[in-house]
Amino acid sequence: MIVSVNWLKDYVDIDVPVKEFCDRMIMSGSNLETCTEIGTGIEGVKVGRIEKIEPHPDADKLVICRVNIGQPELLQLVTGADNIYEGAYVPVCVDGSRIPGPLHGQPKVEGGVEIHSGQLRGVDSYGMLCGPQELGFDDKVAPYISKDGIWLLPGDWSDKLGADFAEALELEDSVVDFEITPNRPDCLSMLGMAREAAATFGTTMKYPDTECARTDEESGDYIKVTVKSDLCRRFTARVIKDVKIEQSPWWLQKRLMAAGMRPINNMVDITNFVMMEYGQPMHAYDIRSLAGGEIIVDTAEAGSKFTTLDGEERTLEEDMLMINDAEKPVGVAGVMGGLNSEIEKDTNTVVLECANFVGSSVRLTAKKLGMRTEASSRYEKGIDPNLCEAAADRVCKLVEMLGCGKVLNGSVDVYPEVVKAPTVKARVSRINAVLGTDITREQMESYFHALEMKVEGEGDDMYITPPTVRQDLLEEVDYVEEVARMFGYDNLPMTLPDTGSQTETPLSWELRQLTRNTLCGMGANEIQTYSYSNDKVLDKTGIDEDSWERNFVRIINPMGEDTSALRTILTPGMLEVLGRNYNRKVEAVRAYEIGNTFMKNLMEEHALPDESYNLSLGCYGKEEDFFSLKGMIVALLDKLGIHRLKFEAESEYRVYHPGRCARIQTLDRNGQLVELGIMGEIHPDVAENYGMDCRVYAAELFFDLIVELSDREVIYKPLPKFPATSRDIAMIVEERLPVGDVLMAIRHMEADILEKVELFDVFRGVQIGEGRKSVAISVTYRAEDRTLTDDEVDEVHGDILQMLRQRFGAVLRER
Incomplete structure (x- = not known):
C-alpha cells in the first residue's frame, strides 16, 4: 500500500519527522518496504501561461510559444509538444533552472539536469516547457492529458504566474510503501492506514465528509439491479445526472499521482480516489450502454467473448462472475469494466456501481484472464460489505464538491445477508501470560478503543467487538497480537516460555x-x-x-x-x-x-x-x-x-x-x-x-x-610423582613412507610405560641417498608408581627399534 504522508494528514494529525513516523509504524506492526521523497530536485521552474503559439519557420514539428511567467516581457520558448494550446498553464524551466529528469529520450543523470537557453533550428529558446516525467514523476502517473507531452495544469493559476512551480503545487511529499499482509485487507486504504497511525500516535481519527444534497428524483427510477449468484454479497447502485467530463482539480490529481495512479478525468479520478481512500473498488457505467436500464449479476456463459476496458478480448468460463445488462455483459465483476460501457466525453448520466464480491471468485477470475488490477487485488483479500454505502456516499460528495454532476436521491441496494462483527472473549491474564507482560485492563482497553473496538465485561474477562472492516479478529489470540503491537514490539520483555519440562540437547x-x-x-x-x-x-x-x-x-x-x-x-x-x-x-x-x-x-x-x-x-x-x-x-x-x-x-x-x-x-x-x-x-x-x-x-x-x-570425556590424572626419561630414534626410511604410519605404529606398542611419541626432524640430502629420508623421533617413558630403571626402558625401547626394522625396513643411524 503506497501511502502519501501529506494525504494521510487529511485524516490524522501527525507532527513528527518522517523517519520517526516510519519507525513507530513498524513497531506497531505495519511492515515498511520503502520510503521515498517525491517532488524534490526542482529548482527555478516557474508557473507559466501560454499566451501565443506560432509555427516555427524552419521545422514543421516545432512551434514557438510566448509564455507569461509574471514578468513584463513574454518568454520565448520552442517546443515540439502537440498537446499545448493558448491559455494553458504549464511548468516553465527558465535559463539556469534544474530538474530531476530524465529529458525525453535520454537516460537519467545523477544530480538532475540544468536547463540553459539555446537555439532550436535557428530560433532562440530561453528555456523549455516540460512534462511530468522531466520533473521526476513516473510515466505511469502522468495525467492522461499530459502523459505524452507538456504538463497541462487543471484550473486557473493566474494568481501564481511566475511562482516557484514546486511550491505553488506543493509537490514535495514523502511516500511510504507498506507491505500489507493478506490478513489485513483493511490496510489497503488510506483510512485503514490512518486508523493504524491514529492508534499508534494516540490521536483522533478524522473521517471524510459524505453528506451531500440530493435531487428529488430517485436512483431506482433509472436503474434496476438483480443478483442471481451468491458470489455477489452486496450490490449498491446510484445514479448521477448532468455529468460534465473534464480534468480533475489539482488537489485530487496530486493525491492520485502520489498513490501511483494516473489521473484520467473527474469521474474516473473520483472513483479511483475513493477506492484508495476506503479500499472499496467501484465502477461507473454510461447509462446509455445499459440495455433496458438493468444490471444483472450472474456467472458467465462458458466460451463467450468479452472485450474489457483495455481493449483486449477475453474468453470467459462458466464460473466467472459477470455484470450484465438486459442483453449483454458489461463488466467482469471485481476485475474490470467493459469497453462497451466506457465513460465518454459526452456522457450525461452515470450509474455508479459499489459492490462486494467473494474474494476467492475474483482471484480465480483475475488469474484465469491474466488481468490482476487494483480492484481485484483488494477484492481477492476480502472487503467488508458494509463499506459499500459509505464509499458510494463519498463519491457523491466529491461529485457535488467538483460540480461535475447532480446526485439522485436514494440507491438500489441488494444486501441479503448483513455482515456483523463477532464478539470475542479475551482474558487479561491470558494476554499477559502469552506476552510476558503486566499490562492493566485499563491500558488494554485504551488500545482497543484506539482501534475503534467496543469492550464490555468486568474483571479478567473482556468481550470485544471490532469494526466489521477488521475481518482478521476471530479468536482470543488475535487480540493478544493487537495488544502486543500497540504496546510496542520493542517494549516486550525478553523472556523464555516456561514449558514445564526439561529437554536434552542432542x-x-x-x-x-x-x-x-x-x-x-x-x-x-x-x-x-x-x-x-x-x-x-x-x-x-x-x-x-x-x-x-x-x-x-x-x-x-x-x-x-x-x-x-x-x-x-x-x-x-x-x-x-x-x-x-x-x-x-x-x-x-x-x-x-x-x-x-x-x-x-x-x-x-x-x-x-x-x-x-x-x-x-x-x-x-x-x-x-x-x-x-x-x-x-x-x-x-x-x-x-x-x-x-x-x-x-x-x-x-x-x-x-x-x-x-x-x-x-x-x-x-x-x-x-x-x-x-x-x-x-x-x-x-x-x-x-x-x-x-x-x-x-x-x-x-x-x-x-x-x-x-566423538569421545569428549575428559579423564583427569594427578600430576606425575616420578620422573620421565626420553630416548631419541634417528632412522633412515624410504621417501614414500608416511611418517604418520611410523608414529601410529609406535603408539600402538603394548607398553604401559610409553607416554609420548613426537616427530622433531625430517632430513633429506646426499648424505642419506636418493629416494630416502632421515626421520628423528623422540619417545618419552614414565611409570606412574615408580622411577624407571635403565633396564626397563632399554627393554621397551629395544622392542620399538626391532619393530621399526622389521615392519618399515628402517636403518638406525648410529652416533
Whole structure:
C-alpha cells in the first residue's frame, strides 16, 4: 500500500519527522518496504501561461510559444509538444533552472539536469516547457492529458504566474510503501492506514465528509439491479445526472499521482480516489450502454467473448462472475469494466456501481484472464460489505464538491445477508501470560478503543467487538497480537516460555554449535549455500562421471535445470563462494559450512533419501597453505573428541591437486581405520573454472561420522610423582613412507610405560641417498608408581627399534 504522508494528514494529525513516523509504524506492526521523497530536485521552474503559439519557420514539428511567467516581457520558448494550446498553464524551466529528469529520450543523470537557453533550428529558446516525467514523476502517473507531452495544469493559476512551480503545487511529499499482509485487507486504504497511525500516535481519527444534497428524483427510477449468484454479497447502485467530463482539480490529481495512479478525468479520478481512500473498488457505467436500464449479476456463459476496458478480448468460463445488462455483459465483476460501457466525453448520466464480491471468485477470475488490477487485488483479500454505502456516499460528495454532476436521491441496494462483527472473549491474564507482560485492563482497553473496538465485561474477562472492516479478529489470540503491537514490539520483555519440562540437547546439535564456535575462533566465516545441484556443477569440479557423488536424488518438478537435483557434497558450493569473493577482490577468505547432503536410497527404490550432515572448509590468501588448513582440521577434531588422526596421501581425486591431497582417517571403536573426509589444494584447472588463479585449499568431512566417533570425556590424572626419561630414534626410511604410519605404529606398542611419541626432524640430502629420508623421533617413558630403571626402558625401547626394522625396513643411524 503506497501511502502519501501529506494525504494521510487529511485524516490524522501527525507532527513528527518522517523517519520517526516510519519507525513507530513498524513497531506497531505495519511492515515498511520503502520510503521515498517525491517532488524534490526542482529548482527555478516557474508557473507559466501560454499566451501565443506560432509555427516555427524552419521545422514543421516545432512551434514557438510566448509564455507569461509574471514578468513584463513574454518568454520565448520552442517546443515540439502537440498537446499545448493558448491559455494553458504549464511548468516553465527558465535559463539556469534544474530538474530531476530524465529529458525525453535520454537516460537519467545523477544530480538532475540544468536547463540553459539555446537555439532550436535557428530560433532562440530561453528555456523549455516540460512534462511530468522531466520533473521526476513516473510515466505511469502522468495525467492522461499530459502523459505524452507538456504538463497541462487543471484550473486557473493566474494568481501564481511566475511562482516557484514546486511550491505553488506543493509537490514535495514523502511516500511510504507498506507491505500489507493478506490478513489485513483493511490496510489497503488510506483510512485503514490512518486508523493504524491514529492508534499508534494516540490521536483522533478524522473521517471524510459524505453528506451531500440530493435531487428529488430517485436512483431506482433509472436503474434496476438483480443478483442471481451468491458470489455477489452486496450490490449498491446510484445514479448521477448532468455529468460534465473534464480534468480533475489539482488537489485530487496530486493525491492520485502520489498513490501511483494516473489521473484520467473527474469521474474516473473520483472513483479511483475513493477506492484508495476506503479500499472499496467501484465502477461507473454510461447509462446509455445499459440495455433496458438493468444490471444483472450472474456467472458467465462458458466460451463467450468479452472485450474489457483495455481493449483486449477475453474468453470467459462458466464460473466467472459477470455484470450484465438486459442483453449483454458489461463488466467482469471485481476485475474490470467493459469497453462497451466506457465513460465518454459526452456522457450525461452515470450509474455508479459499489459492490462486494467473494474474494476467492475474483482471484480465480483475475488469474484465469491474466488481468490482476487494483480492484481485484483488494477484492481477492476480502472487503467488508458494509463499506459499500459509505464509499458510494463519498463519491457523491466529491461529485457535488467538483460540480461535475447532480446526485439522485436514494440507491438500489441488494444486501441479503448483513455482515456483523463477532464478539470475542479475551482474558487479561491470558494476554499477559502469552506476552510476558503486566499490562492493566485499563491500558488494554485504551488500545482497543484506539482501534475503534467496543469492550464490555468486568474483571479478567473482556468481550470485544471490532469494526466489521477488521475481518482478521476471530479468536482470543488475535487480540493478544493487537495488544502486543500497540504496546510496542520493542517494549516486550525478553523472556523464555516456561514449558514445564526439561529437554536434552542432542549431541549432533551440541557438536555443530561447538564446531561453529571453534572455527569462528580460527577466523572462519560461516556460509550457507543452496541444497540444489546438478551434473554441470560436478563437471565444474572435475568429479568423474561414474563417481558416487553423481548418485543424485532427482527432483520431479524442479524450478529449473540448475535446481534439478539435491547435492551430495558441499565442496562445489564452497568453491562458488570462494570464487565470488575472489572475483570481488577479497584478498583472503576462510569459510566453513555445515549442511545437509542427500543420497539416493539404494536398498529401497521408493524410500526417502539418506540425509546426513557434512562439514566443508575452504580458504585462500597469502597466509594460507596445506598445513594451515590441516592445522585447523586437527585442532577442530581434537576439540570434538577425535585425537588419533592419520593423513593418507591421495592422488586420484580430481578435485584436488595430485600429491597435495590427503584422506583424513582415524580409528573407530573397534580399532579399524575409517575415513573422516578429504582435504588438500584444489586442482588449478578446477580453481580456474571458478575464476581463481591463486592457490585454493578445501576440505570436506563426514560430520555425522565425527559425531558417532566423538569421545569428549575428559579423564583427569594427578600430576606425575616420578620422573620421565626420553630416548631419541634417528632412522633412515624410504621417501614414500608416511611418517604418520611410523608414529601410529609406535603408539600402538603394548607398553604401559610409553607416554609420548613426537616427530622433531625430517632430513633429506646426499648424505642419506636418493629416494630416502632421515626421520628423528623422540619417545618419552614414565611409570606412574615408580622411577624407571635403565633396564626397563632399554627393554621397551629395544622392542620399538626391532619393530621399526622389521615392519618399515628402517636403518638406525648410529652416533
